[in-house]
Amino acid sequence: MPIQHINPPGLLQFDAMSQVVVASGGRTVYIAGQSASDVNFEVVGGNDYYAQSVQALRNLRTAVEAAGGSVENIVSSTVYLKNLTPEIAGRFLEALAIACEGKSFPPHAFSLIGVASLAGADLLVEITAVAVIDAAVAA
Template sequence: MSKEIFSPATLPPPTGYSHIAKVNKGTLVYVAGQVSADASGKMVGEGNFEAQVEQVFKNLTLALEAAGATMADIVKLNTYLVAEVSQDDLPKMRAIRDRYLNKEKPPASTLVVVSRLARPGWLIEIEVVAAID
């Protein structure tokens, strides 16, 4: 597999993400948006943003493993936060994210604030694309 993750000097300096993920060969794995639910579907961390973020990254790890990939294979990450999540909570999310992702070459990423997610109480949803051999 051949993939490049980089940020050209001609774009604004990124903070915790890369501008470009280029996959030349390999298999792409698309993981649907993961939320803070356990294997039984029960919400984890109701009202607790950090607990929800942790569960989302656990679910992403499990989904990627089921497809033969790892968190290191992620080339694109889309994060959706509900509007009630405070800007002050973003460093908490980044600290958890940094435990799971490659901080030296983080994936291309997008963060979007939405009015709500599919179920009341969910505060965050993350979908990813991974590239594997």
């Protein structure tokens, strides 16, 4: 069964997001919060929301690939942004546009949540996700 992306009339529509994602017939994978940390828990990207977002999305890609999938299999994510403002949200959306080797991260259902802090004092971004692997992606 395929992963189906739906953007119903009457709801906000933009290229980076699907309002509804329907998935069946595959393994469900739950991915822990991915931040801009490297394997030594050192922050990549300094105090830059864009750079940290790119690294967190790359770490998310690494995690889903370790489970045997790809970013196209991600059906939902929750993005936690420290001290969220419209400008900070914009920096994250800019990172989405280039996070996959210069290409846009595939659309999926996601929410942006503002938080006061994350696990590390220097972390600005954390992303949890759900993927359905072994399901075909419908065009």
